[in-house]
Amino acid sequence: MSAAKIMLGGLGAVLVAFSIWFFWLLPAQIDHDMNVVTAHPPYVISPEGAALHANLRVSDLHSDMLLWMRDPSVRNDRGHTDLPRLREGGVALQIFSSVTKTPSSMNYETNTAESDNITALAIAQRWPLDTWTSIFARAKYHARRLQRLEHSDNEFSIARTRGDLANALDARSANPNVLVGVLATEGGHPFEGELDNIDRLFDEGYRLIGLQHFFDNELGGSLHGVSGAGLTPFGREAVARIIELGMLIDVAHSSHAVVREVLSMTDRPLIVSHTGVHGHCEIVRNIPDELMLQIADAGGLVGIGYWAAVTCDDSPEGVARAIIAAVDLLGVEHVALGSDYDGTVTTTFDTSELAVITDRLLSLGMTEADIQLVMGENAIRYFLENLPE
Numbered sequence: 001m002s003a004a005k006i007m008l009g010g011l012g013a014v015l016v017a018f019s020i021w022f023f024w025l026l027p028a029q030i031d032h033d034m035n036v037v038t039a040h041p042p043y044v045i046s047p048e049g050a051a052l053h054a055n056l057r058v059s060d061l062h063s064d065m066l067l068w069m070r071d072p073s074v075r076n077d078r079g080h081t082d083l084p085r086l087r088e089g090g091v092a093l094q095i096f097s098s099v100t101k102t103p104s105s106m107n108y109e110t111n112t113a114e115s116d117n118i119t120a121l122a123i124a125q126r127w128p129l130d131t132w133t134s135i136f137a138r139a140k141y142h143a144r145r146l147q148r149l150e151h152s153d154n155e156f157s158i159a160r161t162r163g164d165l166a167n168a169l170d171a172r173s174a175n176p177n178v179l180v181g182v183l184a185t186e187g188g189h190p191f192e193g194e195l196d197n198i199d200r201l202f203d204e205g206y207r208l209i210g211l212q213h214f215f216d217n218e219l220g221g222s223l224h225g226v227s228g229a230g231l232t233p234f235g236r237e238a239v240a241r242i243i244e245l246g247m248l249i250d251v252a253h254s255s256h257a258v259v260r261e262v263l264s265m266t267d268r269p270l271i272v273s274h275t276g277v278h279g280h281c282e283i284v285r286n287i288p289d290e291l292m293l294q295i296a297d298a299g300g301l302v303g304i305g306y307w308a309a310v311t312c313d314d315s316p317e318g319v320a321r322a323i324i325a326a327v328d329l330l331g332v333e334h335v336a337l338g339s340d341y342d343g344t345v346t347t348t349f350d351t352s353e354l355a356v357i358t359d360r361l362l363s364l365g366m367t368e369a370d371i372q373l374v375m376g377e378n379a380i381r382y383f384l385e386n387l388p389e
């Protein structure tokens with residue numbers, strides 16, 4: 001063999017090794033490192049808590065599972081969410097959010113729109129070529145991933161209408177494996193400044209639109225952006241189009257000014273999908289109680305997250321206390337679960353372990369009727385009343 005051939009062979013082996021690392025091992029490692037469940041012995045659940053949990057229709061307002069290339073149809077040993085673990089946790093309704101652009105050195109205070117982590121993730125995770133350059137294509141791809149799951153698992157479906165949700169819940173009363181999803185965006189930047197793209201995302205099955213994520217976008221100011229601004233003229237047109245199509249609005253990462261403006265634009269109840277309560281845990285990520293109260297007074301729904309930054313205590317007891325603080329502030333009918341699972345957060349329990357929250361709410365004195373509401377029935381009622389007919 002000539003020296004040139006040996007060198008080419010060596011180069012080929014290096015390329016193959018690099019590809020295996022970059023396209024398989026690295027994405028799995030990032031997923032593993034960013035979506036952590038703190039190691040813990042199995043939680044002790046009281047018989048009363050277990051019995052109550054077994055009969056719940058658990059609902060959660062926010063999982064970023066679609067961002068990660070683990071197979072959602074099998075039980076994974078990394079991350080927080082997949083269909084087997086959702087079923088183990090008694091989940092009936094899960095909102096699946098599409099994360100399409102995040103700034104580098106992401107923080108809760110101030111971020112610009114210039115950098116983007118998701119491009120590298122899209123390449124490393126072998127997403128379709130158009131997702132490397134188009135934010136809209138990323139949202140479309142995430143919807144297609146969930147649609148594939150719907151086609152391959154006959155006990156999982158996506159609710160596009162009130163009727164879809166009602167039918168799935170009917171089927172679940174005979175078969176507890178039945179699980180229903182709703183598609184959501186984390187930010188309105190997948191519209192790419194075009195109103196027509198809102199209709200296209202509706203056609204892909206999206207029903208809940210988060211207006212902003214970590215940076216100011218074409219629609220308006222982020223809670224963690226630079227401007228603190230309200231809606232742009234395009235943002236006002238977009239909100240009007242979202243409402244016209246019968247889609248719902250999530251202001252989880254929106255600036256205070258955007259929240260106020262959207263509240264003044266519509267009577268439709270808003271969602272804050274994953275948050276904590278500021279009076280309970282004072283951090284800029286949790287919007288002021290006064291704004292949260294306006295959202296609740298207009299019929300809105302607030303999902304409480306499980307991670308330490310928004311709860312100030314990520315133990316199961318701490319999360320239960322954050323939920324109770326939200327109930328005390330907003331009224332029990334306005335509080336739901338908003339895990340932010342797979343949203344690059346660390347939690348002390350994954351979705352298969354949600355019985356621990358039922359149990360800790362019970363031991364902290366919440367009534368069974370109230371536990372049923374916050375663990376799922378409030379979210380179910382909200383989507384049955386507000387999804388398109």
Ligand SMILES: [Zn+2]
Nearest residue numbers: 186253274343
């Ligand atoms: Zn988020």
